[in-house]
Amino acid sequence: MNILITGVTAGFGRQIAIDCVKAGHIVIGTGRRADKLGEIKAELGDNFIPLCFDVSDLTAIKSALGSLDQTLLTNIDVLINNAGLALGLESADKASIDDWQTMIQTNTLGLVQMTHQILPYMVAKNDGLIINISSTAGNYPYFGANVYGATKAFVTQFSLNLRADLLGKNVRVTNIEPGLCGGTEFSNVRFHGDDERASKVYENVEFIRPQDISNMVLWLIDQPKHININRLEVMPVAQTFAGLTVARDL
Numbered sequence: 001m002n003i004l005i006t007g008v009t010a011g012f013g014r015q016i017a018i019d020c021v022k023a024g025h026i027v028i029g030t031g032r033r034a035d036k037l038g039e040i041k042a043e044l045g046d047n048f049i050p051l052c053f054d055v056s057d058l059t060a061i062k063s064a065l066g067s068l069d070q071t072l073l074t075n076i077d078v079l080i081n082n083a084g085l086a087l088g089l090e091s092a093d094k095a096s097i098d099d100w101q102t103m104i105q106t107n108t109l110g111l112v113q114m115t116h117q118i119l120p121y122m123v124a125k126n127d128g129l130i131i132n133i134s135s136t137a138g139n140y141p142y143f144g145a146n147v148y149g150a151t152k153a154f155v156t157q158f159s160l161n162l163r164a165d166l167l168g169k170n171v172r173v174t175n176i177e178p179g180l181c182g183g184t185e186f187s188n189v190r191f192h193g194d195d196e197r198a199s200k201v202y203e204n205v206e207f208i209r210p211q212d213i214s215n216m217v218l219w220l221i222d223q224p225k226h227i228n229i230n231r232l233e234v235m236p237v238a239q240t241f242a243g244l245t246v247a248r249d250l
C-alpha cells in the first residue's frame with residue numbers, strides 16, 4: 001500500500017513510518033525538519049519518500065505533493081494525519097496568542113488542508129483510508145488544555161463529518177483519540193524545550209508508547225475493506241477521564 005504520514009520526524013509518526021515500511025508498504029513521510037527526515041530515509045531506504053513542509057502552509061503542501069510521482073500521488077491508499085502539537089499549559093487568561101494560533105494552524109488548518117489535497121484522489125478511485133490522530137483532550141477538558149483540546153475536538157468532529165460525506169464512496173475514516181503517551185517529543189514541545197518539566201509528566205506512570213499507537217494503526221490498515229472503525233479512544237490504565245472539580249469558598 002501507499003501510505004502518507006504527516007509528522008514522521010518524531011513520536012508516533014516516526015514509529016508508524018518504520019513499522020509500515022517494515023510491513024512492506026511504501027511510505028511518504030512528512031515533517032518540517034529536513035535533517036530528521038534524512039535520518040529516517042537513511043534508515044528505511046527506497047520505500048520511504050521524505051517530503052519537507054509545514055502542514056499549515058498550503059502553498060508548501062501543494063509544491064511538495066506536486067514533486068511526487070503523479071501515479072503515486074493519485075494512488076495513496078492511506079492518509080495518516082498525525083502532525084500536531086500542544087503549546088503551553090497556562091490557563092486561558094494567561095496563554096500566549098502565538099501558541100494558540102500555531103495550534104489552530106497546525107492541528108486544524110493543517111489537517112484539513114492535507115485532507116483536502118488527498119481525499120479527491122481516494123474518492124476518484126473509490127478506495128482509501130484516512131486515519132486522524134486526535135486526542136482524549138478533544139473529548140474531556142483538563143486544566144490548561146483550552147485551545148489544544150478545542151483543536152482536537154475539531155479533529156474528532158471533522159472525522160465524523162467526513163464519514164457522513166463519504167457514505168457510499170468506499171473511503172474509510174478512523175479517529176484515534178489517545179490519552180497520556182510518552183516516548184515522544186510532545187511535552188518537550190508543549191513546554192517550549194523545558195526537558196525537566198516535560199519529564200515530570202511521565203514520572204511514575206506506565207504511559208502509552210508510540211509502539212502501542214503504531215500497532216493500532218497497522219491493525220486498522222489490515223481491517224477488511226467493508227469495515228469502518230469510527231473511533232479508537234485509548235488511555236493508559238493509570239489515567240482516568242473523571243475529573244469534576246469544585247472551587248470552594250474557604
Ligand SMILES: NC(=O)c1ccc[n+]([C@@H]2O[C@H](COP(=O)([O-])OP(=O)(O)OC[C@H]3O[C@@H](n4cnc5c(N)ncnc54)[C@H](OP(=O)(O)O)[C@@H]3O)[C@@H](O)[C@H]2O)c1
Pocket residue numbers: 006007008009010011012013030031032033036053054055056082083084085086106110133134135136177178179180181182184185186189
Ligand atoms: N503524546 C501524547 O501524549 C499525545 C496524546 C494524544 C494525541 N497526541 C497527538 O499525536 C500526534 C503526534 O504527537 P507525538 O506525541 O508523536 O508528538 P511529537 O513527538 O512532538 O511529534 C509531532 C510530529 O508532528 C510534526 N509537526 C508538528 N508541527 C508541524 C507542522 N506545522 N508541519 C509539519 N509537521 C509538524 C513534527 O515534525 P517537525 O517538528 O519536523 O515539523 C513531528 O514529527 C499529535 O497530533 C498530537 O497532538 C499526542
